[in-house]
Amino acid sequence: MSNMIYDMVLLRLGGEITVKGKNRARFEKVLADHVRKALRAFDKIVVNQTYGRLYVELNAHPYEEVAKALRDVFGLVSFSPVKRADANLEAIQATALDVFRAHGKQPDTFKVTVKRGWKQFPHDSMEMNHLVASHVLRETPELKVNIRNPEVELRVDIQKDAAYVYCDTEAGAGGFPYGANGKGLLLLSGGIDSPVAGWLGMRKGLELEAVHFYSYPFTSEQAKEKVVTLAKRLLHFTGGKFKLHLVPFTEIQTRFAQSNQERLIITLMRRAMLRITEIIAARESAHAIVTGDSLGQVASQTLGSMNVIGRATELPILRPLVMMDKIEIIRIAERIGTYETSILPFEDCCTLFVPKSPSTNPNLSIVESVEAGIEDLDAMIQQAVKDTVTVVMKQETTKALPDGRGIEQKEAGSQTDEDRWF
Template sequence: MKPDMIMLRLGELTLKGKNRSRFEKVVFEQVKKSVQSFSRLTFVLEFGRVYIHLNEESYEAVQKRLRKVLGLSSFSPVYTAPLELEEIQSTALAAMEMLDNGQAEFKVTVRRVNKKFPYDSQEMNKLVAGYILKAVPGLRVNVNQPEVELKVELREKQALIFSQSVTGVGGFPLGTNGKAMLMLSGGIDSPVAGFLALRQGLRLEAVHFHSYPYTSERSQQKVKELVAKLSGYAGDIRLHMVPFTSIQTRIHEVYKEDLFITLLRRAMFRITEKLAENYGASAIVTGESLGQVASQTINSMNVIGRAVEVPIIQPLVCMEKKEIIRIAEDIDTFEISILPYEDCCTLFMPPYPSTNPSLRIVESIEKSMEWLDAELDEAVRLTEQIWVGADEKPQFAALF
């Protein structure tokens, strides 16, 4: 037996306050967009829920798309039955048998929305559970801690029967909390930071700094693949590919000591801020996690962050590496992130980067670089914009 429909539950955050109707509308539109290739689907929006009528479309294929819709808390495959006791009982039994767990402890929970139905909720609990027990002797009823809870909703025109609940992404609907620029390296952390920012309702554009020809085209393709993974949750994402070779080499000519990385990072932040102004973003998202590397001590992050005036959002700042890796595996970016292609931050790396930079000294060095502002503007002018979608195909094999 195949499900007839899917019941979608919107996240609790989307249902609070005056923003509820706006959030519901955004999630509803994202749901329809995510499954637009399935032409036979039809939709019904109710308070806090969306119902998708499958109309013979594949549940398995549709649910894969739904698992990436931001703001969607959970969903359930639903079997429908006419408002007749025998039909409800037989459909409920078939739904239980689909779980392939004949030894489970279960309970039946009936919700009678249609008050004209001749049996009340308590009567229906017993009538449906008793019918299932007779048909499957290995089952046992446990009303306190059941392994399976079979739910039956008696609505105006039909009964809805379901037991499974698939966890969605949750969070806020896409773009409901504004727009930010994601500073995206090729590492593990920044794609995870981008995902968490998306889940908080931010629409993202990605910014990547490359030092071609010192860094290869392979590293740039790697970043495109990471953006493609994030695009699975957000739709097409604009990727800004910033040529950083000139700035990096000129800074290295002037200064090669322990503050080199601090100077580079400040230049990156300033370029990203300029791009944010040009493309209507209000914040910068980064993948810093406190204490992981020299540029991610509290003092380093303070000095680097002082280079810009826009807010800096650091979703990973107090997370452990193993937690970050777990999320990277969940969103399917980990295997791409660990591919051994260099990024620009590995170029000219000093042996002992400063963990406690002085803002006064850093600003003094920058003032001696009279050419720096012009170089930053030129990097912005030469930045290439690429739209990346979730269908971006891996090209690593072709690069060897």
């Protein structure tokens, strides 16, 4: 594809947005804002919004560079590079031929579809289909028209101010604009599953913050840095800011290990994590918890275990991966760029103290009785929340922190949210 002939990019909104009725305008505005954020590295690019469409004025920027920035914007179902032409027959014919030739590998068959939005144009749509196709065929005699199943469809949209010509269409990320459907907290481990669950939640319009539990010195500093790297990758899909809440879990985990309830330790840990996350959610105005659970994958993800673990919180638990198998999850992880980091050999706290025979069908009454018998468990949970450190990450294309870290830490109790960019 030749990049430099195009003037603009036509963006099509996700199908889910188009059925939102009275809320559609809000979703479209949020999406337009995200497109502007994704393209802020490009000088003089203009984003124009019309009903059901967004147009990006390229202003001499190569299309492929702009397309790369658009591919991860949630809410876009597809987009196309467009060349503008004067609204007269000769200009449209010449531009159509340029766009067809810029397609790259020349096809054997094509068709022309003209939409005449400006009804005063002297030729109707059917006539324009023939006039444009004939011009292209004269210059490429080996080409044939195939109305039913063409390899390339050359489209022309005629408006009063200009005609817009394109033939290539690229699939977008789809879904809803990021943040359009509320806010949740993601339980982010260092494994393969949870970053994928986070990405799927983001794609459905959830604004996310991540919560990670570490057990220093049982878990290494490299394990924590691995999670920071995964959070930075998720930051890429937000277009703005992403928070990672680092929760110290050593004392609680050690107390569980000393409770002589080896088969229940994973259940107890997961329930404590949910209780801590629920408190953080209230502070951060989040209304759901997102996990990487996949039904039957490990002992804590059997139906019985998920039921007992989930009773620890009143917040809804969203499990985007619950019906996926590991191959599907890995495929998405590779696509979104988290897989290589996730398989680094640094253990998180959930892989420590794993019993030889964990309970796959724990009894809720027994679990609650064990919890009630652990001295100061509620106080330890409150202390873990108090000792949580929040890492705030922001996207910027030109600025960086003086020390090169790219992130700033702030204590959870801090009231300020004036965080640096990276």
